Amino acid sequence: MPSFIRGPKDFWSGVIFVIFGLAAVIIGRDYSMGTAGRMGPAYFPTILGGLLTLIGLIGVVRSMVRTGSPIGRFAIREILLVLFSVVVFGLLVRGAGLALSVVLVVVISGIASTKFKLGPYVLLGVGMSVFCVLLFVKALGLPMPMFGPWLGF
Incomplete structure (x- = not known):
């Protein structure tokens, strides 16, 4: 693990959130977006995917700022x-x-x-x-x- 990553758990959970969030946004691009008043089929997954990506990015940045515990065994x-x-x-x-x-x-x-x-x-x-x-x-x-x-x- 690179030395600038101080919290491996935060880093990898953030990466997973970013991957799932971006996947939702990319998949949602194939549908019509609509508006806030008349939401199309892409509206909810795109907004939710964007928020998930944002939360993931916060986790990745947090892993570089705060010291965290190492990753334990995979259950x-x-x-x-x-x-x-x-x-x-x-x-x-x-x-x-x-x-x-x-x-x-x-x-x-x-x-x-x-x-x-x-x-x-x-x-x-x-x-x-x-x-x-x-x-x-x-x-x-x-x-x-x-x-x-x-x-x-």
Whole structure:
């Protein structure tokens, strides 16, 4: 790492923000922008991408001004567990329903934590499940089964 970069975490997080922000702006160029009163399909991604790029540039500059901690180990196991939980949710939501899928995504992704205990995560999953069912199925009327056909409902 070059000597003018004093905070590697800030530097690399800033670089990632800049990359995603610029990607949003570049992809948004293919659509019509519109105006603030009549926003086109490119308006929101372009503005959001610009703000993300600005935040990233601030992070990069900050890494050169403030001393920060070095980058730790790359948490591959934890990333894979969270990714796996999202895949499980996507595979189960139609067949098993929203309620069970939300509980499973919370518990499986919770295993990635070093402080994982099954009881609290099951309770959190049940609470999140009730919240999601009330919000998405009842309040917003999204066509998602609370309990899917695999469960006999």
